[in-house]
Amino acid sequence: MQIEQTALDGVLILTPRRHGDARGWFAESWNRATLAEHGITTDWVQDNHSFSARAGTVRGLHYQSPPAAQAKLVRCARGALTDVAVDFRSGSATFGRWVAVDLTEEDGRQLLIPQGFLHGFVTRKDATEIAYKCSAPYSPRHDGAVRWDDPAIGIDWRIDPADAILSAKDAAAPLLNEVESPFVTADA
Numbered sequence: 001m002q003i004e005q006t007a008l009d010g011v012l013i014l015t016p017r018r019h020g021d022a023r024g025w026f027a028e029s030w031n032r033a034t035l036a037e038h039g040i041t042t043d044w045v046q047d048n049h050s051f052s053a054r055a056g057t058v059r060g061l062h063y064q065s066p067p068a069a070q071a072k073l074v075r076c077a078r079g080a081l082t083d084v085a086v087d088f089r090s091g092s093a094t095f096g097r098w099v100a101v102d103l104t105e106e107d108g109r110q111l112l113i114p115q116g117f118l119h120g121f122v123t124r125k126d127a128t129e130i131a132y133k134c135s136a137p138y139s140p141r142h143d144g145a146v147r148w149d150d151p152a153i154g155i156d157w158r159i160d161p162a163d164a165i166l167s168a169k170d171a172a173a174p175l176l177n178e179v180e181s182p183f184v185t186a187d188a
């Protein structure tokens with residue numbers, strides 16, 4: 001397991017080892033003990049899997065408020081996507097900053113997103129599947145969203161915004177400055 005820090009503290013790229021042979025390959029996509037060796041002891045309670053038919057599908061930017069806040073461990077099961085995390089912790093030195101990481105079925109890379117971050121992604125290929133672990137169960141009551149194309153965040157999605165395929169909910173999400181973050185950091 002290779003682990004790299006991104007530009008946002010705590011947002012990590014994890015690359016599980018792939019064992020190739022004549023049949024193909026084998027990888028441990030999650031192993032509690034291996035992650036614990038790297039100090040990652042998150043208690044995962046729900047696995048999600050979604051399919052997006054078309055390249056250019058954007059889902060996000062989403063969060064759940066405490067006490068239903070979720071850390072996420074994200075991978076691309078099929079196709080290719082760019083996964084995005086935005087620091088949503090009020091008082092954080094990096095509040096509003098984002099990182100974008102390409103995850104593909106070929107590279108098997110994963111993105112670990114702690115609580116307190118917005119999460120979203122754009123698919124790069126038709127028929128892309130994302131799979132991710134969550135540290136808290138789905139709670140519609142605590143569900144929140146921030147606009148994917150908020151210029152104040154300025155994420156470079158590497159698509160023509162007019163071509164983005166969105167849910168009605170995501171298209172109507174509020175801007176960052178219209179939402180009060182339910183997350184605070186020790187920096188605050």
Ligand SMILES: Cc1cn([C@H]2C[C@H](O)[C@@H](COP(=O)(O)OP(=O)(O)O[C@H]3O[C@@H](C)C(=O)[C@@H](O)[C@H]3O)O2)c(=O)[nH]c1=O
Pocket residue numbers: 048050059060062063119120121137138139167
């Ligand atoms: C997220 C979620 C949705 N659902 C249902 C609600 C709805 O009927 C349907 C689709 O939900 P959504 O439109 O919210 O799905 P989607 O837009 O894919 O939402 C997901 O986006 C990514 C970026 C995340 O980070 C996730 O946490 C989640 O917010 O699935 C569940 O049953 N359990 C869940 O955990």
